[in-house]
Amino acid sequence: MAVQAFPASAVTNRLARNRLSWGTLGGYVVALAAPLTVVGAGLTNGWAVTGLTSIPIAYLAVALILWWFAVGYVALGRRIPNAGALYVTIAAGIGRIAAVAAGLVAVVSYAAMEAGLLGGFGVAGGRQIAELFGPNISPWWVAIAALVVITVLGVLKVNLAGRMLAVALVAEILAILVFDVIEIAHPHGSVSLAALNPLELFGGGGTALVGMVIALTGLVGFEDSYNYSEEAKKGAPWIAVYGALAFTAAIYALSAWAMTVAAGPGNVVAGAGKYADQYLFHLVSPYVPSWSLRIAQILLCTSLLAAAIGFSNTGARYFFALGRDRVLPGVFGRTWSRTAAPAGGAVAQSVLVLGIIVVMVSQGADPETALFFGGTVFAGYGVLLLMTLCCIAALVYFARKRRAENLWQARIAPVLGFLGLAVIAAVTTINFGTLVGIPNGSFWARALPAGIGAVAVLGIVWGLLRRATNRTAYGRIGQGGRHLTAGPAAVPEPSPAATSEAVVLGGDG
Numbered sequence: 001m002a003v004q005a006f007p008a009s010a011v012t013n014r015l016a017r018n019r020l021s022w023g024t025l026g027g028y029v030v031a032l033a034a035p036l037t038v039v040g041a042g043l044t045n046g047w048a049v050t051g052l053t054s055i056p057i058a059y060l061a062v063a064l065i066l067w068w069f070a071v072g073y074v075a076l077g078r079r080i081p082n083a084g085a086l087y088v089t090i091a092a093g094i095g096r097i098a099a100v101a102a103g104l105v106a107v108v109s110y111a112a113m114e115a116g117l118l119g120g121f122g123v124a125g126g127r128q129i130a131e132l133f134g135p136n137i138s139p140w141w142v143a144i145a146a147l148v149v150i151t152v153l154g155v156l157k158v159n160l161a162g163r164m165l166a167v168a169l170v171a172e173i174l175a176i177l178v179f180d181v182i183e184i185a186h187p188h189g190s191v192s193l194a195a196l197n198p199l200e201l202f203g204g205g206g207t208a209l210v211g212m213v214i215a216l217t218g219l220v221g222f223e224d225s226y227n228y229s230e231e232a233k234k235g236a237p238w239i240a241v242y243g244a245l246a247f248t249a250a251i252y253a254l255s256a257w258a259m260t261v262a263a264g265p266g267n268v269v270a271g272a273g274k275y276a277d278q279y280l281f282h283l284v285s286p287y288v289p290s291w292s293l294r295i296a297q298i299l300l301c302t303s304l305l306a307a308a309i310g311f312s313n314t315g316a317r318y319f320f321a322l323g324r325d326r327v328l329p330g331v332f333g334r335t336w337s338r339t340a341a342p343a344g345g346a347v348a349q350s351v352l353v354l355g356i357i358v359v360m361v362s363q364g365a366d367p368e369t370a371l372f373f374g375g376t377v378f379a380g381y382g383v384l385l386l387m388t389l390c391c392i393a394a395l396v397y398f399a400r401k402r403r404a405e406n407l408w409q410a411r412i413a414p415v416l417g418f419l420g421l422a423v424i425a426a427v428t429t430i431n432f433g434t435l436v437g438i439p440n441g442s443f444w445a446r447a448l449p450a451g452i453g454a455v456a457v458l459g460i461v462w463g464l465l466r467r468a469t470n471r472t473a474y475g476r477i478g479q480g481g482r483h484l485t486a487g488p489a490a491v492p493e494p495s496p497a498a499t500s501e502a503v504v505l506g507g508d509g
Contacts, residue, residue, distance in 0.1 A: 026240040032221030034307035036172035047272035050211040054201040056256040063249030065420030071413035072394030081229035084321025091478025093393025101459030109382030110315035115356040116375025118143040119367040121304040154346025168306040180258040188264030195260040217380040319345030391418035
């Protein structure tokens with residue numbers, strides 16, 4: 001089947017080259033982690049759910065596991081830059097059919113993450129609008145208004161959104177560090193290092209592992225650096241991966257420890273249960289003017305919005321990568337010629353997110369508990385499973401390319417990463433209900449993680465159908481657009497050699 005290229009006058013199939021420096025990209029992916037949201041809500045949830053004071057160590061332990069994952073991921077990503085990083089990594093190591101499943105899981109996961117963040121923004125933003133200006137606006141309308149803004153940004157230049165995220169990020173990081181200093185300067189009794197004792201974490205058994213799951217959800221986003229590898233300057237993605245992971249893990253561990261100092265290690269768990277997402281502001285309120293707390297609450301809103309923008313752009317690039325490779329309709333694999341942004345993917349991402357929000361509204365769901373907590377945990381679970389598969393992909397890929405990388409990159413780090421992530425994935429599956437605030441044995445506690453499995457099965461079936469019915473389209477999977485041109489000329493049929501797994505991949509999956 002002959003394939004026609006996209007009209008060059010309106011769209012192209014290439015993203016803008018050399019648009020993002022390592023600093024811009026690093027700030028971009030740190031903003032995805034929503035630092036003030038994690039410090040203000042994620043840390044508190046960790047104490048409330050686990051009852052352990054050693055949450056600071058949980059962040060450092062999870063960062064170590066993610067570093068092991070990143071070693072193989074980065075080594076492979078340098079060889080196959082692509083807008084759908086997790087998807088193409090799995091394609092390169094495990095095969096095309098697994099890649100189709102991974103791509104669909106990524107699309108659903110990042111849409112759920114954006115929807116969840118918009119749910120949180122709707123609640124926090126609506127509260128600020130009511131307190132500052134008077135009218136009570138439904139959180140759902142606030143979330144939808146934000147989605148419209150995000151969609152517009154999605155079709156503009158990515159460095160424009162990057163600059164907006166950078167401003168928000170600098171402001172919230174400064175707020176976090178100021179609060180950390182205040183908390184350490186005003187200890188409950190004396191400055192205690194008890195929360196930094198690793199023996200408590202690793203002596204907590206299954207409860208400690210749940211704490212590590214919560215820590216992982218706060219660190220998700222650093223892996224997205226390689227989704228911008230086609231648009232970034234040389235070397236920027238791998239610097240951003242390691243830099244974002246190290247920075248976020250350090251600031252979360254520092255902030256968690258500072259909160260235990262201010263509350264007292266013996267009081268922090270009870271305080272987290274009592275004050276929930278207002279705990280951070282409660283601890284510093286006696287020592288700062290009220291206007292500064294108001295600014296911090298506004299920054300919490302911008303933190304949520306900035307993260308939603310970032311995950312929207314990531315989701316758009318997965319749509320773009322899958323559309324360009326014809327896993328999804330080709331319209332998603334087009335960029336707007338004026339900005340070289342993945343306009344089709346951005347619109348598709350927003351439509352999917354809007355669909356999630358509409359379903360939640362129709363079911364009378366709570367935007368904070370059901371969408372914010374449930375949506376982000378669901379999304380984090382999907383990304384966690386993809387990261388675990390990426391460790392296997394790196395092992396298989398470098399086993400075929402024996403001369404490619406050293407032993408640490410090709411074997412040791414991917415094995416350690418796989419073992420660590422597999423344990424966390426198992427704990428997440430077992431304790432999914434606890435993580436979203438519902439009974440573990442309930443229907444939704446089983447149905448939500450099963451939903452990721454259902455999407456993966458759908459992807460496997462679709463991949464098998466592509467292989468059986470359209471070998472040309474099947475041969476494109478995971479190639480990252482190398483078969484396409486940026487102009488109006490027709491694209492020739494790939495040769496049998498070009499469609500073989502030897503181009504990039506290793507097996508049929």
